[in-house]
Amino acid sequence: MPLLEIRDLHVHFRTHDGVVRAVEGARLSVDRGRTLGIVGESGSGKSVTALTVIGLTRFPNATISGEIEFDGMNLVTLPDKQMRSVRGKRIAMIFQDPLSSLHPLFKIGWQIVEAIRTHEDVSKKAARRRAIDALREVGIPNPEKRIDNYPHELSGGMRQRVMIAMALVLKPDVLIADEPTTALDVTVQAQILDLIRKLKDEYQTAVVMITHDLGVIAEIADEVAVMYAGRVMERTSRETLFTVPELPYTWGLMRSIPRLDAPRPGRLDSISGLPPSLIRLPSGCPFHPRCPYVMDVCLKTEPELEQSEPGHLVACHLAPSERQRIGRELQAQYNA
């Protein structure tokens, strides 16, 4: 049984404009020492799914149903108090912008010590020693000095390392990383991904990596879930995704990656149209207004997430053989 399994998760928010269906029937799972990559555009429900796992979408206007099973507990119905002892201690989360995610007016050491002492009954001194060790482990030079820095005194990459140190200092079972490299320089991005991978292997942490960047997925994910309009539309291993992608939306994502080694096309391919409104979704398949392969059935019925090949789930009305042919061609062209 996987360590963390999300089954049929629905997250709706009531707003003045109507009900926002942020997540609709998501199914995901991740195991110790593995990395699940969740990829999708803004508004595809990936962040809301992650925040729901640690109970941070329990707003008065939210309706959450389905199951999030973690170590025998259902995190959807877990009482707030117990949720707090899971959050930060057993499931930790890091965010996109490390400058705004760290409190600007507290020293980084204070913030890490607070995380330790919230969950473990240790002295300030001992917690400080552990904070220094954690900073050293994430590759911050001179941690004895750096621990008394404020966030604004560190570079972007160092700040994200601090966030990682704060998240991993309690050795959580699951680390959720929500676009952890998006706000960083390209060179620093690779370092941060390497660090996450190294720490994951060392502690056998389960990692959920949320990103809109297929490059990050190629770099770090073991399994991949492609989300669109709050739904998981394709789920498979990284290898399969990059050899035989079967979803028209995934093809669109892949075509829109700029390439340096291929002759430059007139302009970059992009998926036409805009992500749908989560209040008024299109009928049938939510991707149909933007899909170049749209058929009559796509306007009427929503495709189920079904097995196409062993270990490859796809929600699409196109015939599997057709999807595989187009996917292979696309990748062949791409890898040529």
Next chain:
Amino acid sequence: MLGVIAGLLMRPFRSPMLRYVVRRVLWGIAMLVIVSALTFIIFYLFPSADPAQLRAGRNPNPGAVAAIRHSLGLDKPFYVQYWLYMKNLVLHFDLGYSYFNQTSVRAEIFARLPVTASLAFGALILWLLIGIPVGIISAIKPRSILDRLTMSGSLVAISAPVYWLGLVALFLFANDIGVLRLFPGSGTYVPFSQDPVGWFTSLILPWFVLAASFAAFYARMVRAQVRETMTEDFIRTARAKGLSERRVIFRHGLRAALTPVVTMAGLDLSGLLGGAILTETVFNIPGVGRYAYDAIVNSDFPPIQGTVLFSAFFIISANIIVDVVYAFLDPRVRF
């Protein structure tokens, strides 16, 4: 030119903080000179009444008026008068003498400062004690009954002019004319050194009246600050760490939200130290504000100039102090 002088004056100061403070103090002094000159010009170019005429009594003979004018130095050109005034101020810290009763302006202001300070500090404590908690509670429970009540109530308090609110308070609660005779009314102020209890009770109504609009304004400001802060990313991080909501709000949220309140409180207090003219007048409290009011009514220039300068001095110093204190509250601030 000024920049070059400022640059030369800055040379000996190494620490950026010290350089900043010295620069600000120099500019503050320049501001005081400008304020005094403006007050002088306004008084002499647009005279409300001739001070010599006022002093000479009813139907004076022209010789007496001229003699008074000469003895007050009013027959000299105004720039000479200004020069003499500034010379006395800088060399002897002498603010001149009232045209009206020949008392020393400096002595009067110093005698009245404790009175004004009693009023201002008491009101400050009161409005912070009311405004901050109300603002926090409204921010945490937006759209609750309490939020709606306090926020609409605060609009009333902000809109009510002090002189009106003061008269209403006297009418309702003063122990001489009030409907409910609860607190000492107008003109009952006694110094703390004479009668601490009398001092306290006589200031209860003025404190509340003066604090009302400030408390309302602060409640609204704190509410907006806290609500904005609670949407910040670092609040989400604090929650993701598994902290209790109480700790998220009070430790992480308020630390960031209340920093600007310190600045505001310093500036507002300094404004009042120069004299809470309306409150002191309505309640007949013998403070600096009442002194300024009387001086304006009597066209008595030296006290007007003296109180204006004192007021400007407090506001300028508070600005400098607040900016320096802010550097300690927010480590991101650098000079």
